[in-house]
Structures are given as C-alpha cells and as structure tokens.
Amino acid sequence: MAVQPSQAPLKRPTMADVAERAGVSRTLVSTIFRGIPGASAKTRERVMKAADELGYRPDVAAQMLRRTRSRNLGVLFTSRHAFDLEFIEELYPAAEKYGYHLVLGAMTATRDEYKAVEELLGYHSEALILLGPDLDAKQLNALAASVPVIEVARVVKRAKIDVVRTDDESGVGQAVDHLVGFGHRRIIHIDGGHMPSATERRTGYEKAMASHGLADNVKVIPGDYTEESGAAAAAEILTWGDRPTAVIAGNDRCALGLLDTLRRGGVRVPEDISVVGYDDSRLARLSFVDLTSVRQDVRRMAELAVLAASQRLDENRTETQSFVLEPTLTVRTSTGPAPA
Known part of the structure; x- marks a missing residue:
C-alpha cells in the first residue's frame, strides 16, 4: 500500500x-x-x-556572510562583578543604535582573558570592549595593532587605546566629604587590591582626608571587590577597641559583606558605624541593604564605549580618546551622624 x-x-x-x-x-x-x-x-x-x-x-548569519564586515563588537567581562553585568545590559541597546552586534567573552576561574580574547577575535570582532582586564600597556598596544580597543573602568597609561571611565578619585572624595559633613573623623577605607580603579579610589580617599585635615586618621585595610573581603575587614574592625565611625568600601559587594558581619557582631548601622559603597549597583538599591553608594553612569559609559568603537571603525578616527565621567553620591540610610 x-x-x-x-x-x-x-x-x-x-x-x-x-x-x-x-x-x-x-x-x-x-x-x-x-x-x-x-x-x-x-x-x-x-x-x-x-x-x-x-x-x-x-537571517543574521546569512547577512554576516554577505557582508564584507561582521559589525561584531567583542566584549570581555567577568560575571563575578555586578557592574560588568549591568554594563552588558546597557551595551545591547547602545550597540543596536549604531548597527553593531555583541559577542560576549567571559573570564572565569578556569578561563583567562587571553583565551577569551582569542575567541572574540575568532568570531571576527571588529573592535574589543574590555572591562578591566589585567593586560598591561604593552599587551594592549599589541592587541590594538590588529583591532580598535576600548578599555572600560580602568586607567591605562602609555597605551594607544580609547578609555571610558569614571573619575574614581572624585567619587570617593565625595563620599569622604559626605561623611565629614556628618561629623565623622575616624573614617577608614577597604582597598580594592589589584582590581580595576582600586588605586584611584584609594588615592581619592587619601587626598580627601588630607584636604579635611585628617591625614593622620588615614587607615586602609587591604581587600578586594568581594563580599568575603568586606566580611574579613568587618571581623578585624570588631576586634578593635577604638573603632572607626565610618567605612568606605571598595565597591558595593565589599560593602555588603561588611554590613552583614558588622550587624551580626552587634554593630548598628549607621548609629555606630556608617558604611559607603561604590558603583550604586542593584545590591545597593535593595530595600534591606539601602546602601549609600557612589553612582557610576553605566548607561552613558556603555554609549560612549560603542561610540568610540563606531568612530574608529566607521569614521576612521586614529587618535586616542579618553572619556571621563563625573560620578555622583547616592545617599541612603547606611550613613548618618557620627556617634557622640
């Protein structure tokens, strides 16, 4: 049948x-x-x-095959940082505005930046947007010899690349000014170690303290941009007889670990110790955290990163540019007057 x-x-x-x-x-x-x-x-x-x-x-794949250009922008980031993830979200509409596609390359504990960059180039990325890798100026210049490179959220000297960043010295300076205005004098800083912009944030803290006549009160606790470093700093502070009245953390994740451990140790925030973070990420805006934090304009940073790539690729710009944005302090309930 x-x-x-x-x-x-x-x-x-x-x-x-x-x-x-x-x-x-x-x-x-x-x-x-x-x-x-x-x-x-x-x-x-x-x-x-x-x-x-x-x-x-x-059919995007077919369109790419028919073109002489891929119009792909490779993005190197790490999924461990809240800032990176928020930046990626803002990057998509910015790329679409200029007619570009994003190819993401994540750095993980088992996948370093070299492997991620190699893969991004393998997908014919016409330019690379890098979120704070450890590549030095020599390595970045070697990479920039083949494709335009835009570094985000990190100061890079002697490299022929474009940079989009926040004025982190000013940001931490605003945090110190805010706390001094509340009567705080014993203000300490949890350092970000070798993380992007950590040096500028530490410098901003030291300069602002000196400008208020508090250079002798400067104290920096080593750390990084993780909750664990904030928790370790809080555990150390709890052992001190003469505790600070305010702490400026390297970023919001560090501040979150600090807050949790201080509160578990019986310290009231902000009545006993005020806490300031950095990035004004979604963590800071959670109702049960309500963290005073230095805000970076992530949307504008994403727009400028794509603009820089577009200028290089579509307008043949060759000179390097540095885009530096002014941060703002977002005040919430984790800061208050210094205890008597």
Whole structure:
C-alpha cells in the first residue's frame, strides 16, 4: 500500500513576502532590517508590523556572510562583578543604535582573558570592549595593532587605546566629604587590591582626608571587590577597641559583606558605624541593604564605549580618546551622624 505523503511543511516567510504585505520594495525592507537610515518612521513601522504578522525573522548569519564586515563588537567581562553585568545590559541597546552586534567573552576561574580574547577575535570582532582586564600597556598596544580597543573602568597609561571611565578619585572624595559633613573623623577605607580603579579610589580617599585635615586618621585595610573581603575587614574592625565611625568600601559587594558581619557582631548601622559603597549597583538599591553608594553612569559609559568603537571603525578616527565621567553620591540610610 502506497504511503501517503505527510503534509508539506509551512514555507518560511521571506523578505519578499514582507515587502508584498507592507506594499513596499524588497530593497526598502532590506534597508530597514539592516538599520540603514532613510525610510520614514511610518514606513518602518508598517514593515515591522508586516514582518511580525508573517513571523519573519532576519537571517543574521546569512547577512554576516554577505557582508564584507561582521559589525561584531567583542566584549570581555567577568560575571563575578555586578557592574560588568549591568554594563552588558546597557551595551545591547547602545550597540543596536549604531548597527553593531555583541559577542560576549567571559573570564572565569578556569578561563583567562587571553583565551577569551582569542575567541572574540575568532568570531571576527571588529573592535574589543574590555572591562578591566589585567593586560598591561604593552599587551594592549599589541592587541590594538590588529583591532580598535576600548578599555572600560580602568586607567591605562602609555597605551594607544580609547578609555571610558569614571573619575574614581572624585567619587570617593565625595563620599569622604559626605561623611565629614556628618561629623565623622575616624573614617577608614577597604582597598580594592589589584582590581580595576582600586588605586584611584584609594588615592581619592587619601587626598580627601588630607584636604579635611585628617591625614593622620588615614587607615586602609587591604581587600578586594568581594563580599568575603568586606566580611574579613568587618571581623578585624570588631576586634578593635577604638573603632572607626565610618567605612568606605571598595565597591558595593565589599560593602555588603561588611554590613552583614558588622550587624551580626552587634554593630548598628549607621548609629555606630556608617558604611559607603561604590558603583550604586542593584545590591545597593535593595530595600534591606539601602546602601549609600557612589553612582557610576553605566548607561552613558556603555554609549560612549560603542561610540568610540563606531568612530574608529566607521569614521576612521586614529587618535586616542579618553572619556571621563563625573560620578555622583547616592545617599541612603547606611550613613548618618557620627556617634557622640
């Protein structure tokens, strides 16, 4: 007995189908999906509506093969830092605005930056956006000889690359000013060690303390950007007879570990010790944390990073640029007047 053929599969909608449904040319549809300006907002909306009704999705892989350029931006980051993850979220709309795609390369405990960069280049990334790697100026210059490099959230000297960062000295200076205004004099800082911008934050603390005549009160506890370093610093503070009245942590994660251990040790925040973080991440904004923190404009940093890449790739800019943003202090309930 002959086997009846099964029902033919549904035909995948094409760009020509979208053009017919929207009543425009196929060329115009292609132009709209490639993000090239020219079509009116009304026409663009009609084409997008037709594509949605038909279930049409552009074949990105095929588009890339047809192009001489990939328009890929490689992003090196670590999933351990809240700042990196928030930056990635803001990077997507910024890249889309300039017609670029993101290729992500994460550094992990078992995957170093060299392996991640090699993979990003293997995906034909036209430029690299690096979030605080350990590459020195010589290594960055070698990398920049093949593709434009944009360093984010780290000061890099003698490297022919673009930099997008926050003025971290000013940020920690604002935190010190805020605490001194509340009457604090015994203010200490938990250092970020070798982490990005840690040196600038420590310098900002020391300069601000000196500007208020408190140079003799400067005290830095070694640490890093983890909850564990904050907890270790708090455990040390709990053993002191003459405790500080305020602590500025290297970042919000460090501050979170500090807060938890201080409170477990019977210290009231902010009545006994005020605490300030850095980054103003989602951790700081949690209702049960409510941490005073120095805010970095992550959205603007992401926009500037993509802009720098676009200028290099689309406008042939060759001179290096440094974009330095001014941070702001977000005051919440973890800081208050110094105890009498």
